[in-house]
Amino acid sequence: MREGDFLGHDYDIDVGVDYDDFEPERLHAAVEKSNGSWFIKASSYCTFREAVANGGVHYYQMDKPILIKLVHRTGLVADLFVHVEEEGVVWHGSAIHRWDNSPFTLAEYHLGREAVMGAADADRYLSENYGDWRTPVMQFDCSIDPPNIRYSKTARAVTYLAKMVYRYLLDGEHASAVRYLEALQAAGVITREGRHWKFND
Known part of the structure; x- marks a missing residue:
């Protein structure tokens, strides 16, 4: 949104898909059909740890992966984040942490010459994830810098x-x-x- 193109200092591509629409089998089939162009490096499941009424702790895990790391034969990394909507929040994350956003709709943008979909209220979405996103930050640590981060506490x-x-x-x-x-x-x-x-x- 700020540059109107790929960031010169970034090193991967982040893609989002809704949890209800995500079919892991279709992704695996597409990777198989790529004839070695793509492979799945890792799949992460989001495990939650919650206190229960009797003073104990309850663990549960989502049925689908929450993050899949794809690697192209050129070395390009694409992170596929699965977005979950619950209790008025849309979140995506990993096995370690998650990032909470206000619900959003999508709109079309252009990334260089490519048409891509992104949050319609881009300013709100980016502010929730990055704070002052209009000021370039060359070293952003996704494990501690996002204002909307939550840790799984496992x-x-x-x-x-x-x-x-x-x-x-x-x-x-x-x-x-x-x-x-x-x-x-x-x-x-x-x-x-x-x-x-x-x-x-």
Whole structure:
């Protein structure tokens, strides 16, 4: 929307499909028919962890993948996000986190010479996902920077995010490690107790 074309610093393509319209079998069949041009690198299922009335915890998983990573033989990566509408929210995500949006309709736009569909109220959709989307940001971390992010709060999610912090510390990128810890604390995923961090189970 800002550039009117592909972003020069971006490295993949994100595509969305409604959960009710998504048929994984059709996608697999299309990949098979591509004669090796495309392959599926990974499929992620969104696992939820919710507290129940008796003080226990209930886990459940969606029947369809929530994110599929496709790779073209040229190395181009396309992320297929499945959008779920429930309780007045349209969200998409991964096994680690999700991003919540207000319900939206679609409109046609042009990406270079290609006609594509996107949220009709582009300003609202982009603001929910990126904040000030009119100002270019070359380093945007989808795990902590989106204003509309929610974490799944599963052990898998917390382990993945903790590994990111550890990797930053090993690389001497202390500011990035602190950003992750502060984002997780603000979201209520972890709590600081003195010199230690505790997973809020």
